[in-house]
Amino acid sequence: MTAEHEQAPQSTRQPLLELKKVTKHFGGLAAVQDVDLAIYPQEIVSIIGPNGAGKTTVFNLITGIYLATSGEIIFEGQPLKKASPHQVVQRGLARTFQNIRLFNNMTVLENVLVGEHLRLKASILDAVFRPPWVKQEEEEARRRAIELLSFFGQHLVDRQDEYVINLSYADRRRVEIARALASEPKLLLLDEPTAGMNEAETMEAVHYIRRLRDELHLTILLIEHKLMVTMGISDRIAVLDYGRKIAEGLPDEIRRDERVITAYLGKAATADRQTWQVALRPQPEGEANNHHE
Amino acid sequence: MLVPSQILPQTGETRRLLLKWVIAFLVPVLVFTLVWSGEAILNAALLAIFFPGSFSIAAIAAGLFMLLFYGIITGLTGYLVAADSGRQSLLDLWISMFFFTVVPILLIYITANLFVGLAASVVVWAFYYYGRRLVRRFRPPAPLPPLPSLKVLDAEMRATLLTRARLGSFWFALSFSLIWLLVDLLFYFTGQYGQASLVFLVWILLRSVLLPVAGWLLGSLGGLVAIRHAVPANGNGSNGDRAGAPVSTRRLRLLSATRAREEARDLVPNDLPLRSTGARNFYLLLLLALLVFYPMIDPFLFGPGTDSRLDNYGNAGYYVILALGLNIVVGFAGLLDLGYVAFFVIGAYTWAMVGSPQLTVLTGIHINPDIWPWLFWPMLIVAALIAALWGVLLGAPTLRLRGDYLAIVTLGFGEIIPIVVQNLDKYTNGTNGLTGIYSPAFFGVHWNVSTSEPYYYLILVLIAIVLLANLRLRDSRIGRAWIAMREDEIAAAASGINLTRTKLLAFAAGAFFSGIAGAYYAAKLSTVTSGNFSFSDSVIYLAMVVLGGLGSIPGVVVGALAVYAVNVLVLPQLDALGNDPSSIIYPIYTHILQVIPNFSFSNIRNLIFGIILVVLMIFRPEGLIPSTRRRHELHHTEAEGVEITSLDTPPGAPGFESEMRVE
Amino acid sequence: MNEVMLQLEHVDTFYGPIQVLHDINLEVRRGEIVCLLGANAAGKTTTMKTIFGLVRPRRGRIIFDGQRIDNRPASDIVRLGLALVPEARRIFPRMTVLENLQMGAYTRTNKAEIEQDLDHVCQIFPRIKERLKQIAGTLSGGEQQMLAMARALMSRPRMMCMDEPSMGLSPLLVETVFETIVRIRSEGVTIFLVEQNASMALSLADRGYVLQTGKIVLSDTAANLLENDLVRQAYLGGS
Amino acid sequence: AGTTTGTSTSTTQGSTIIKVATDFPVSGADAGIGKSTENGAHLAVDEANANHVIPGYTLQFDPQDDVGASGVHDPTKGANNMKALVGDALVAGVVGPLNSNVAQAEMPIANQAPLAMISPANTNPCLTKEGADVGCTGANDLVPKLRPTGKVTYFRVAATDDHQGPAMADYLYNTLHLRTAYVIDDTETYGAGLAKYFVQEWTKLGGTVVDGKSHSVKSTTSYLNLLTAAAASKPDVIYFGGNYSTGGQLIQQQMMTIPSLKNAVFAGGDGLTGSSDFYKQIVDSGGKAYMTVAAPDVSKIPAAQQFIKDYTAKYGDVGPYSAAAYDAMNILIQAIKTALTKTHTPKDSSDAAQAQVFRQAVIDALKTITYNGITGKISFDQNGDTTNKIFTVYQVANVNGQPDLEAKEVVTVQ
Amino acid sequence: MTLFLQLLVEGLVIGSIYSLVALGYTMVYGIIELINFAHGDIFMMGTLVSLFMVTNVFHLTDVSKMSLGGMLVMLVVTCLASIVICALLGVLIERIAYRPLRNAPRLAPLISAIGVSLALEDIAKAIIGPNPVAAPYLVPLVHYSIGSVDITNTDIIVLVVALVLMVGLQWLVTSTRIGRAMRAVAQDREAAALMGVNVDRVIAITFLIGAGIAGAGGFVFLLSTNNTVFNIGFELGLFAFTAAVLGGIGNLVGAMLGGLVIGLIRALVTYIPDRDLPFGLPHGGVAWQDAVVFAILILILVFRPTGLLGQQLAEKV
Numbered sequence A: 001m002t003a004e005h006e007q008a009p010q011s012t013r014q015p016l017l018e019l020k021k022v023t024k025h026f027g028g029l030a031a032v033q034d035v036d037l038a039i040y041p042q043e044i045v046s047i048i049g050p051n052g053a054g055k056t057t058v059f060n061l062i063t064g065i066y067l068a069t070s071g072e073i074i075f076e077g078q079p080l081k082k083a084s085p086h087q088v089v090q091r092g093l094a095r096t097f098q099n100i101r102l103f104n105n106m107t108v109l110e111n112v113l114v115g116e117h118l119r120l121k122a123s124i125l126d127a128v129f130r131p132p133w134v135k136q137e138e139e140e141a142r143r144r145a146i147e148l149l150s151f152f153g154q155h156l157v158d159r160q161d162e163y164v165i166n167l168s169y170a171d172r173r174r175v176e177i178a179r180a181l182a183s184e185p186k187l188l189l190l191d192e193p194t195a196g197m198n199e200a201e202t203m204e205a206v207h208y209i210r211r212l213r214d215e216l217h218l219t220i221l222l223i224e225h226k227l228m229v230t231m232g233i234s235d236r237i238a239v240l241d242y243g244r245k246i247a248e249g250l251p252d253e254i255r256r257d258e259r260v261i262t263a264y265l266g267k268a269a270t271a272d273r274q275t276w277q278v279a280l281r282p283q284p285e286g287e288a289n290n291h292h293e
Numbered sequence B: 001m002l003v004p005s006q007i008l009p010q011t012g013e014t015r016r017l018l019l020k021w022v023i024a025f026l027v028p029v030l031v032f033t034l035v036w037s038g039e040a041i042l043n044a045a046l047l048a049i050f051f052p053g054s055f056s057i058a059a060i061a062a063g064l065f066m067l068l069f070y071g072i073i074t075g076l077t078g079y080l081v082a083a084d085s086g087r088q089s090l091l092d093l094w095i096s097m098f099f100f101t102v103v104p105i106l107l108i109y110i111t112a113n114l115f116v117g118l119a120a121s122v123v124v125w126a127f128y129y130y131g132r133r134l135v136r137r138f139r140p141p142a143p144l145p146p147l148p149s150l151k152v153l154d155a156e157m158r159a160t161l162l163t164r165a166r167l168g169s170f171w172f173a174l175s176f177s178l179i180w181l182l183v184d185l186l187f188y189f190t191g192q193y194g195q196a197s198l199v200f201l202v203w204i205l206l207r208s209v210l211l212p213v214a215g216w217l218l219g220s221l222g223g224l225v226a227i228r229h230a231v232p233a234n235g236n237g238s239n240g241d242r243a244g245a246p247v248s249t250r251r252l253r254l255l256s257a258t259r260a261r262e263e264a265r266d267l268v269p270n271d272l273p274l275r276s277t278g279a280r281n282f283y284l285l286l287l288l289a290l291l292v293f294y295p296m297i298d299p300f301l302f303g304p305g306t307d308s309r310l311d312n313y314g315n316a317g318y319y320v321i322l323a324l325g326l327n328i329v330v331g332f333a334g335l336l337d338l339g340y341v342a343f344f345v346i347g348a349y350t351w352a353m354v355g356s357p358q359l360t361v362l363t364g365i366h367i368n369p370d371i372w373p374w375l376f377w378p379m380l381i382v383a384a385l386i387a388a389l390w391g392v393l394l395g396a397p398t399l400r401l402r403g404d405y406l407a408i409v410t411l412g413f414g415e416i417i418p419i420v421v422q423n424l425d426k427y428t429n430g431t432n433g434l435t436g437i438y439s440p441a442f443f444g445v446h447w448n449v450s451t452s453e454p455y456y457y458l459i460l461v462l463i464a465i466v467l468l469a470n471l472r473l474r475d476s477r478i479g480r481a482w483i484a485m486r487e488d489e490i491a492a493a494a495s496g497i498n499l500t501r502t503k504l505l506a507f508a509a510g511a512f513f514s515g516i517a518g519a520y521y522a523a524k525l526s527t528v529t530s531g532n533f534s535f536s537d538s539v540i541y542l543a544m545v546v547l548g549g550l551g552s553i554p555g556v557v558v559g560a561l562a563v564y565a566v567n568v569l570v571l572p573q574l575d576a577l578g579n580d581p582s583s584i585i586y587p588i589y590t591h592i593l594q595v596i597p598n599f600s601f602s603n604i605r606n607l608i609f610g611i612i613l614v615v616l617m618i619f620r621p622e623g624l625i626p627s628t629r630r631r632h633e634l635h636h637t638e639a640e641g642v643e644i645t646s647l648d649t650p651p652g653a654p655g656f657e658s659e660m661r662v663e
Numbered sequence C: 001m002n003e004v005m006l007q008l009e010h011v012d013t014f015y016g017p018i019q020v021l022h023d024i025n026l027e028v029r030r031g032e033i034v035c036l037l038g039a040n041a042a043g044k045t046t047t048m049k050t051i052f053g054l055v056r057p058r059r060g061r062i063i064f065d066g067q068r069i070d071n072r073p074a075s076d077i078v079r080l081g082l083a084l085v086p087e088a089r090r091i092f093p094r095m096t097v098l099e100n101l102q103m104g105a106y107t108r109t110n111k112a113e114i115e116q117d118l119d120h121v122c123q124i125f126p127r128i129k130e131r132l133k134q135i136a137g138t139l140s141g142g143e144q145q146m147l148a149m150a151r152a153l154m155s156r157p158r159m160m161c162m163d164e165p166s167m168g169l170s171p172l173l174v175e176t177v178f179e180t181i182v183r184i185r186s187e188g189v190t191i192f193l194v195e196q197n198a199s200m201a202l203s204l205a206d207r208g209y210v211l212q213t214g215k216i217v218l219s220d221t222a223a224n225l226l227e228n229d230l231v232r233q234a235y236l237g238g239s
Numbered sequence D: 001a002g003t004t005t006g007t008s009t010s011t012t013q014g015s016t017i018i019k020v021a022t023d024f025p026v027s028g029a030d031a032g033i034g035k036s037t038e039n040g041a042h043l044a045v046d047e048a049n050a051n052h053v054i055p056g057y058t059l060q061f062d063p064q065d066d067v068g069a070s071g072v073h074d075p076t077k078g079a080n081n082m083k084a085l086v087g088d089a090l091v092a093g094v095v096g097p098l099n100s101n102v103a104q105a106e107m108p109i110a111n112q113a114p115l116a117m118i119s120p121a122n123t124n125p126c127l128t129k130e131g132a133d134v135g136c137t138g139a140n141d142l143v144p145k146l147r148p149t150g151k152v153t154y155f156r157v158a159a160t161d162d163h164q165g166p167a168m169a170d171y172l173y174n175t176l177h178l179r180t181a182y183v184i185d186d187t188e189t190y191g192a193g194l195a196k197y198f199v200q201e202w203t204k205l206g207g208t209v210v211d212g213k214s215h216s217v218k219s220t221t222s223y224l225n226l227l228t229a230a231a232a233s234k235p236d237v238i239y240f241g242g243n244y245s246t247g248g249q250l251i252q253q254q255m256m257t258i259p260s261l262k263n264a265v266f267a268g269g270d271g272l273t274g275s276s277d278f279y280k281q282i283v284d285s286g287g288k289a290y291m292t293v294a295a296p297d298v299s300k301i302p303a304a305q306q307f308i309k310d311y312t313a314k315y316g317d318v319g320p321y322s323a324a325a326y327d328a329m330n331i332l333i334q335a336i337k338t339a340l341t342k343t344h345t346p347k348d349s350s351d352a353a354q355a356q357v358f359r360q361a362v363i364d365a366l367k368t369i370t371y372n373g374i375t376g377k378i379s380f381d382q383n384g385d386t387t388n389k390i391f392t393v394y395q396v397a398n399v400n401g402q403p404d405l406e407a408k409e410v411v412t413v414q
Numbered sequence E: 001m002t003l004f005l006q007l008l009v010e011g012l013v014i015g016s017i018y019s020l021v022a023l024g025y026t027m028v029y030g031i032i033e034l035i036n037f038a039h040g041d042i043f044m045m046g047t048l049v050s051l052f053m054v055t056n057v058f059h060l061t062d063v064s065k066m067s068l069g070g071m072l073v074m075l076v077v078t079c080l081a082s083i084v085i086c087a088l089l090g091v092l093i094e095r096i097a098y099r100p101l102r103n104a105p106r107l108a109p110l111i112s113a114i115g116v117s118l119a120l121e122d123i124a125k126a127i128i129g130p131n132p133v134a135a136p137y138l139v140p141l142v143h144y145s146i147g148s149v150d151i152t153n154t155d156i157i158v159l160v161v162a163l164v165l166m167v168g169l170q171w172l173v174t175s176t177r178i179g180r181a182m183r184a185v186a187q188d189r190e191a192a193a194l195m196g197v198n199v200d201r202v203i204a205i206t207f208l209i210g211a212g213i214a215g216a217g218g219f220v221f222l223l224s225t226n227n228t229v230f231n232i233g234f235e236l237g238l239f240a241f242t243a244a245v246l247g248g249i250g251n252l253v254g255a256m257l258g259g260l261v262i263g264l265i266r267a268l269v270t271y272i273p274d275r276d277l278p279f280g281l282p283h284g285g286v287a288w289q290d291a292v293v294f295a296i297l298i299l300i301l302v303f304r305p306t307g308l309l310g311q312q313l314a315e316k317v
Ligand SMILES: Nc1ncnc2c1ncn2[C@@H]1O[C@H](COP(=O)(O)OP(=O)(O)OP(=O)(O)O)[C@@H](O)[C@H]1O
Pocket: A026, A029, A031, A049, A050, A051, A052, A053, A054, A055, A056, A057, A058, A098, B656, B659, C138, C139, C140, C141, C142, C143, C168, E314, E315, E316, E317
């Protein structure tokens, strides 16, 4: 929505991630069918669609957890081919999960440190002999992890030694994002990052997602059901239904799209509820306003 | 950095606190002194110096140990007085003192074996913990004083603290020396010391003066350590080390109650001073002194038979290494390995084939028997490497397997290896095994099958190395990857962890240590036989790890020692004990014999062991010393499982092809 | 006023040493929709678990339909006519949808009635009907949520507790779920609802309670709560 | 304050307790033969103490059990026992072990100490002998490994398998006129060796050995597959080199379920003897079984009658090696007595230096000893082997209404 | 050829016994994900109970002297006794050693299972001693010759019993209410409780049935092999467990199949000639049979990571 984004004609720039006719079958079920999607640097793109439309499956395909039945996924001009999950991370993609998948018996800090795994160099022998550079590397890693946590405010930094299972749901979501950020991704995939949050918490989440883009210059691909999120922060929205992409466009276009209304939005879209107002209302803080001119 | 403001108020209360600590320490020390004449050993060492005729290195070393022992205890007293803010109630203190010092000393004394006594204490501890948990469930411990009342220690407070520490150990040493003095004088003048000279009399008098002074000094030392743990130099002197990191009240308040308590325990030794980092250092020092001097003091403590006891400890040692290795695979990486014995076999046979005349039989190479034993050192590494290689070879086919499918493959591997070793008898001598395996050689050490001391020190060093490696691995990038993988493979992969590599590394590392244990075993026993390695051994190793506490390094060490002591030392000897009229079980044994004429403990040894396993698991399902992680896990048993959270879920129903790719 | 269906009196619940619920008092009357609001980790799910005996309260009484249930096992409580749609759905992932529904009717024996209810449920959730033979674990999140509700209905409960039934559902489905809730109520089932989606929940509930770090801090009619400043600020994300 | 202070009163006088040890498999499956052998030695010690054979000293019986986790004799357990015995300075000598593979693990340890071992029942020749004539070459050339110091410290009163195997072969071939043998062994030192010597002799006599060699199988719970394969060649005899506990009992039992093996003879060495359960099983199943023992049948020896009486009174039935163990222990006691005339005993169990001297004296005494035992006149040759080599061939049958061994033939080797 | 067929029969028979034990393993595993190491020993107890019944209760010496009716009574009563006692034993073990560990870390019950297994073996050893004990024939042995292959009536009984039990169990688990409850408990204990399932009872029933089958297995084993030994359960249990995994753990048909496959491999391995590598193996196949079984197992699992019939449910991420 920023001027910059609107000016840049997307067709001329190279997309960061491109899906070409991606299809995934589970047995007889076509969970994803011929989906084309292009995401450009520093965009926030949302994927929405009814439950079971195949959104999460698209994420799983991108991140190498599933292999596409057909089609091609291209990242920075290079096909991802059969990259396994950790290779995908190495290429610069990181994700969160719909059902939070943290390492429950590890502390907040350790969770983030695991995310830094690829950035660290110490081999098993280095770990045993622990030469000075390894010590330094570890310290550096810790410092960075804390820095990442501080992205969500001092609050998480203070709780760095807490086992994640003791955190509130919202905090766990944050830790999961911090863990994803730790691998220094170029593209961040968030699967329903506000699920299970109440409206106040959701608002806050919207803020930091936007900050991720603005401050860390990340590109973000987002799955979300809450309209106050998708409509509020997306540059573009793609709509899936029964595995097919049925619409793509700016939030406002999507909101008015007949097919999307019948398949997904239901009366809510037309009812124009209060939540909408909330979502679209400009942010009170000055900082937030900056991104809204 | 934080000590309650009400620390050591200048009242009668303070004196009572001081007394509490002094008496608490006096008890175990007195038990030790009186039960074992620890002081007599000291005197003997002194006499050994003054009377050249009776000069004996062992006596002097033993005396040195005793000095260290009492010194450390005195220092510890000072430390604890400084660290304690009076939060620990007298009863709590006494109960823990009783269970953690008096009980082990008495048990060791009764069983006349350090090891068995400690193992028995471990069992007692398990019950103690269980009982305490029960009690606390019904009568939750009184809440700690509110944390916000903690404040930063200032110079004045430091001074008070230090004085108290000094006073504490001074009183301790004084009361102690007075008791010694009285007893010694009594013995001296009643002639119990025979023709002990005047020098001796001078020594005991001198000692009575020196001790309180030493107490004063050591107390200051302990106090300083305590304060250093409590207060960094400038109030926020952080060096990245958590123990020294500053902690803010705010932060403590933010933490959940349990976590805050853990935090406070590490950082502020006044919460549970007996378990603070500082106290732990003292214990470690004590343990180290004990381990190093042990062969010298053993004859003084338990009388003749040192060699065979050391031999036992040497055997226990390789179990510790095995358990530590298995812990990497099962505890850290979460890969259930039921065939761990295979790597042990590989390690053992590597040295057995190279370090015995079998090499000559097979290859015709004749190696000078003077040089041969030296080969042990490089072969120790080679054996470990070969085992690690096999670890990778075994790991490779199992990569796509999960949970119990993995377990069965490892089990199979554990079965195959001994069979192969047995059937390739052209090379390995089959069931009859290889004998005449060389002992290692080391400068000036007399080393053969009938000596135990060198093996004792060798295993100490090996354990130290393996322990260090384990600790470092655990706290490294690799260790984190293992644990992450255990927790959630998919999330781990999505965090950039190469599952293939990480799993193979776990197998290799585990096997590596097992290989070391194997080579040591072969050299120590001088014999290996293929029939001696079976599934049951793998199971025993697993029991050691689980019983001790999965993933917990100290737990695993204790587990290995406990299982070894119970299963290998105590149970097989019950019959001998039962037949010995001086043993405690003699009356029981004779009684049973009257009812069941053919009764023999050896026939129900597994029954007893089995029952112990079941009972211990029921009492401490998370292990004797659970890792902080696992301890945690247990308290969150009703974790909010979402969908299929466990990767080990059995694919029972007809369904779908495997989709998650793990190459 | 209708008679009280469910009543919690002075309930304290602990996880190990940690106290999660402090002196909870609440009641649900026959035919009502009562909703329980609260931030994350306030203890809403714990309240549900306590009612169903999945965690035991250390203190206090829970009474359902005149009977004390705080020391009975979950299976007994369910037999009394209480059903739970658990948080995160908790369907049986390796059973078919149909089998899941049959499990819902586990406590019942009358085959004909079960058949009838099956039809009824399929009517409410047409999507379920399409998928009766599918393995439930492979349903999408929303489908699973519907299944969980359908499964709970299969026990013909007199009262149904729902823990965040709208979590992760598309807007259309959220509508459906809430419509269903109203519909179930109209069929005579009392409903106790935990929701994050406070505005929606309050708009259809009769009464509500607000839970904050394990304590009930407010209880009022839904309409009043919607207007309450504290609620608006804390849960509705705005002034 | 305590007692260790003051002048040390070290006297030159050693301990008045002397430990004599045994090492046998006395629990688990081997208990049948192991316990009866241990009892023989125990009886000797009790009698020696009662008769004050060594005045001023008390002999302390120190029995060890070499049964390991597997439930049968275990070389590793044996090696551990031997280390413990070697570490106890008061132990003057060991009677045992029973099994050759255990001996193999124990001998190098005892040899380095040095500590005398006298086995009543080890029959594998390679424990003491080298050379092609007894089949102890290549991998079977054990002596250099078992005797690292090059000196003899191990003695035995049992004759060896290079005669035991042939003894049975001769009996089966010449007396029973059997011709085809299927040979199985349990892969152990003893079993595999015995089978090998049997095969050699059997072929030499002109008999047929199926597949020309012994089939090595480590003990399992089912030999059905093997026996099914064996049945295909319709053997007259199944010869098993091994112990009843390492397969013998199961093979005999499972053999009886296969129609074409029902009438075959089951035969083997001393490893099969000693278990009354097994005898009963054989008689009950109606099978024919023959076994050799590397010791004389003492029930026929007049000198042994007193022993049999005492033994039976105390422990019940005499086992195949009870008498041999009795003799072995008496020989050891004799040697200790001789040694005491040369040097003194160690001070206590830590006095390693004196232990070495004393034990060596015992060994030296053993080398030249001649003892008139209940099993005959025993002395040791330069390898430590007995000069009294006698075998007995038994059949399992009802003896006095009880399933037991019935002596068929006595073979004396010169 | 004859030998081959004969071995095939042999393999099928021993394989069915593995299957019988494997069924119980798989069933218990399916419900509480516990490798019940004591299962093999319960089976062993079944053989002991049967042995005790025939020798001490029926005083059987020679079955051919018995009347047909008497024999049938003896067989039925013995089998029932074995089933009932083992079933009770199973429930008792569950109550004592596993139930207190229901919420414990996963490996804790495994270790207590090992403890139970050790204890049971020693108890058995105290009863029958350390050596194998022969049992009298429970039915008059009838040999049938098909071509040159010899099959006995007991072989047929074993096969039939295994098959019948498998079919019965399969039916129980997939098509009955209690079976459904079992599966529900297996998948989500808490949710099952919320459906009104008494979880403890269902688990107890699972053990009851599993152990009962082991009891039946013990009886059949005694009937076909006429001997038992205190540690028979250990080795058989090991192979049965292997069979369960090979077939796809949790899958009853798989357990049956796995058992048969292992039995067959073990039998046919006899064919490997006694030669040094690579065309044979030193000492021939029999000496290697366990190694071959496990090697094949590993190979199979490499290509089918969830066993022959086990199918992995893809994890929904
Ligand atoms: N591993 C799998 N095996 C079989 N079917 C699957 C698998 N994963 C997903 N599916 C099916 O694919 C379809 C799409 O699922 P997906 O999880 O991508 O939906 P979604 O759009 O993320 O829905 P929601 O918003 O509810 O999370 C669903 O019908 C689901 O049942």
